[in-house]
Amino acid sequence: MSEKHLVCQGALCKCNFGTTPDKLKVLTQSKRYINDKEGSTKLMATNKDMGASNFEKNTFGPCKMQPIPGGGFKPCQIVVSTWSGFYEKITLQDNNGKALLEDSKATCPIGGQDCITIINHGQIAEISVQNLKNANKEVLAELLPFVELEDKEEEVEIIFKSN
Template sequence: MALKEKVVQGAICKCQFGTTPDQLVVLSHKKWYANDHEAKEKLIVTNKDIGVPLKKKTFGSCSKMNNSPCVPNITKWDGFYEKEKYDPPGGYIILEDSKATCAVAGSPCIEIVKSGQIGVPSNKNLKNADKELQANVNPLINMMDLDKLDPYEFLNAE
């Protein structure tokens, strides 16, 4: 298996018949997290997240319903990773290339646009970075000061 990202709460998904994307919300559990050092935001999406696990609960207008408002209903997920199961809810993780079937379309028409994972460098990453290379790639960032900052500070700024 090529490296694929696990999908987490906040992932962006879209329906091929809808007009706007929406964010996934985990409804099946409150226990399993990925890439979330405080374990409070990035719940792992599983194949048990069916129904309407969406923040806005719509993909805009639905071309399958003559452009009337989309009322999605996920009936199943395809392409989940069967080698990693979480109990509860007894579900397998959804990957960035998984697709969901909507009851309206009757086919796997909902795809993941962004997994919801965000890479956050640690102090060790900053310490091991090639300072000269980083100065060329990121000329506005002073690499000498970066190792003094908390890489998670921006998360708490909201």
């Protein structure tokens, strides 16, 4: 897998023939969450997330592959027929799908093979109290020289719980 991120709900995608990106919706499974400490919003995307309603707005704007006589283009209506470049070593039991990676690509019947790419995988780095507890204290002292975390553990927990 060599340092590639898994894709999740909210990943930003674009089409080579559209003008605006759209966010991926995971509709094929409802149990496997990644990058979400609450386990409620970041469903893992798989190669089974296909069809006509797997995006929030379901459009990439005007489609350059569908010109209108007299000028302009028809609006894109996203239809994913297949995904390529997914991770073969992870298979979800729920939908028998393979995990999508940040460099996976999708095929649209109008735009052609691999015309849809992932701009952002959808994961967000979040520091938790447990991360601070597990971190090397010497490294934290170098990164945060004016903060004494040992004396402030309760305050740090309160800050993380309120966010």
